[in-house]
Amino acid sequence: MDEIRELWERIGLNMEAHDGLLEVLPGIYNEVIIEQKNRPSRMAYFDQFFSEIHGKRIAELASEKEKGASTVGAFCTYVPEEIIIALGGNCIGLCGGAEVATEEVEKILPRNTCPLIKSSFGFKLAKVCPYFELCDLVVGETTCDGKKKYYEILSDFVPVHVMELPQKKEESSKELWRKEVRKFAAKMEKVSGRKLDAGKLSEAVRVVNEKRRALKRLAEVRKAKPSVISGKDSLLISQIAFFDEPRRFTARLNELCDELEKRVEKGTGVSEDGSLRIMLSGCPMAIPNWKLPHIIEGMGATIVIEELCTGTRYYEDIVSEEEGNLEELLDSIAERYLSIDCAVFTPNDERIENIKRLAGEYKPDGIIYYSLVFCSPYSIEAYRAKKAVESCGIPFLHVETDYGTGDASLIMNRVQAFFEVIKGGK
Numbered sequence: 001m002d003e004i005r006e007l008w009e010r011i012g013l014n015m016e017a018h019d020g021l022l023e024v025l026p027g028i029y030n031e032v033i034i035e036q037k038n039r040p041s042r043m044a045y046f047d048q049f050f051s052e053i054h055g056k057r058i059a060e061l062a063s064e065k066e067k068g069a070s071t072v073g074a075f076c077t078y079v080p081e082e083i084i085i086a087l088g089g090n091c092i093g094l095c096g097g098a099e100v101a102t103e104e105v106e107k108i109l110p111r112n113t114c115p116l117i118k119s120s121f122g123f124k125l126a127k128v129c130p131y132f133e134l135c136d137l138v139v140g141e142t143t144c145d146g147k148k149k150y151y152e153i154l155s156d157f158v159p160v161h162v163m164e165l166p167q168k169k170e171e172s173s174k175e176l177w178r179k180e181v182r183k184f185a186a187k188m189e190k191v192s193g194r195k196l197d198a199g200k201l202s203e204a205v206r207v208v209n210e211k212r213r214a215l216k217r218l219a220e221v222r223k224a225k226p227s228v229i230s231g232k233d234s235l236l237i238s239q240i241a242f243f244d245e246p247r248r249f250t251a252r253l254n255e256l257c258d259e260l261e262k263r264v265e266k267g268t269g270v271s272e273d274g275s276l277r278i279m280l281s282g283c284p285m286a287i288p289n290w291k292l293p294h295i296i297e298g299m300g301a302t303i304v305i306e307e308l309c310t311g312t313r314y315y316e317d318i319v320s321e322e323e324g325n326l327e328e329l330l331d332s333i334a335e336r337y338l339s340i341d342c343a344v345f346t347p348n349d350e351r352i353e354n355i356k357r358l359a360g361e362y363k364p365d366g367i368i369y370y371s372l373v374f375c376s377p378y379s380i381e382a383y384r385a386k387k388a389v390e391s392c393g394i395p396f397l398h399v400e401t402d403y404g405t406g407d408a409s410l411i412m413n414r415v416q417a418f419f420e421v422i423k424g425g426k
């Protein structure tokens with residue numbers, strides 16, 4: 001304990017504020033995650049990981065950093081982690097999922113900035129995120145306007161590299177993105193002091209693909225009735241995927257999937273027979289943003305899939321593993337990342353089609369569309385998602401919320417009314 005406290009001090013954490021954060025997290029985790037019934041035994045690894053999220057993993061990253069490995073923070077699923085790994089570095093997700101130092105943040109950012117951006121800036125201003133403090137570089141992308149302008153301010157605090165993400169998927173946009181991926185690779189070569197080569201990059205592609213395949217395997221077992229794992233546990237795993245060492249994470253997740261596949265064979269469920277199956281769609285849910293899943297599953301329903309960046313958008317597509325030279329590999333990486341269907345794209349028919357496809361595969365009784373307040377891309381796209389989903393006869397509820405708890409009872413009432421509508425239509 002003393003060693004880790006020394007490390008926190010050394011990397012510049014605000015010890016008092018950080019202690020305060022660590023005091024509240026275990027209680028929340030206990031209530032939301034640990035107290036669930038019939039959890040698979042192999043969730044123990046992920047519980048352990050979470051309990052040491054500011055301890056063991058930080059110590060690992062710091063020790064690798066001493067040996068020359070760079071730590072790179074990302075805010076978005078468009079950042080090609082394969083390139084970071086191929087250059088011996090670690091890629092960490094920095095999106096914030098809790099209200100931190102809001103007063104300080106709102107002295108700089110407008111109050112009507114989305115909670116995810118405010119949260120991540122709050123963690124930086126308050127110096128309570130050891131991952132942020134370890135970063136050699138933070139990678140931004142030109143997705144929504146809030147993020148773009150935030151990165152300009154963030155660069156006063158930490159080195160930032162912004163990738164220009166096109167907003168259309170035409171050939172000229174693809175060309176721009178291929179160049180951006182190369183610029184990022186060149187930047188990473190500078191930061192790491194190493195040279196990218198095809199062998200290391202194709203190995204990193206395999207490592208990340210295996211991680212995504214394991215997440216996809218987890219998603220597959222969630223098609224089973226009864227559900228063999230809760231949505232909250234599944235979301236937790238997706239969130240941890242942005243922090244853990246990828247090879248270890250993949251191995252542990254595959255062990256969990258072995259257990260879950262046995263549960264499917266035996267019909268061992270986590271929920272009551274006939275409980276509602278819900279699909280989530282919308283904005284990413286970063287740790288510890290479990291408010292909506294906790295409300296939904298607290299009412300006896302089970303979330304069976306998340307069309308989120310902490311869900312299908314992160315793991316559905318993989319990079320081609322065809323052998324190739326460095327240029328061909330970089331093109332394959334660019335192609336895979338541009339296939340992500342974030343709401344910042346226009347037109348974004350692909351996402352609407354994907355929502356319908358996922359609904360067909362996971363057979364939810366209803367879809368709850370989640371958007372963060374002040375997130376125009378996802379809040380506006382809710383209209384087209386609703387139209388498409390309802391045309392397939394699936395009930396749809398749009399919940400717009402933030403990271404506070406003030407609206408929890410209102411959301412509970414809306415979710416309850418939604419469940420009654422679903423049950424009435426069955």
Ligand code: SF4
Nearest residue numbers: 075076077143309342
């Ligand atoms: S929602 Fe869009 S901008 Fe946000 S993390 Fe996902 S891909 Fe990136």
Ligand code: SF4
Nearest residue numbers: 114116144283372375
């Ligand atoms: S949630 Fe919406 S507004 Fe917030 S960073 Fe993501 S795309 Fe931008």
